Amino acid sequence: xxxxxxxxxxxxxxxxxxxxxxxxxxxxxxxxxxGIVKTYGVRHRLENRVEPGAEGDSQVVAVRPRxxxxxxxxxxxxxxxxxxxxxxxxxxxxxxxxxxxxxxVDYKEQK
Numbered sequence: 001x002x003x004x005x006x007x008x009x010x011x012x013x014x015x016x017x018x019x020x021x022x023x024x025x026x027x028x029x030x031x032x033x034x035g036i037v038k039t040y041g042v043r044h045r046l047e048n049r050v051e052p053g054a055e056g057d058s059q060v061v062a063v064r065p066r067x068x069x070x071x072x073x074x075x076x077x078x079x080x081x082x083x084x085x086x087x088x089x090x091x092x093x094x095x096x097x098x099x100x101x102x103x104x105v106d107y108k109e110q111k
Contacts, residue, residue: 005032009075009076012030012037013071016040016042017065017068020042020063022062023050024048024062024063025094026042026093027044027091029092032086032088032089061097061098063094071092071101074105075105082107085107087110088108089108089110090106092104093106
């Protein structure tokens with residue numbers, strides 16, 4: 001029995017939580033084949049990382065575990081809505097603005 005795609009996406013984002021925390025913006029990408037997440041990762045520029053304890057850290061708004069939870073909810077919701085989509089690329093572009101995470105989704109179906 002295979003794991004449903006929304007559950008796989010949730011598991012991927014859970015796995016990426018540590019890498020996502022501390023970023024001001026970036027893109028999570030997934031390569032999906034026949035309903036299975038084959039590869040995934042995070043793209044970001046190095047200057048968009050806020051290291052814990054950095055000077056002025058309290059002034060800089062970066063992704064925290066709560067925002068990753070929101071990203072996970074949004075990402076799985078998008079996949080649930082794409083019921084007939086199971087092969088291609090999916091990316092979630094995120095940016096922190098005024099303490100909240102803003103996400104845009106892009107997916108490209110391959111036939």
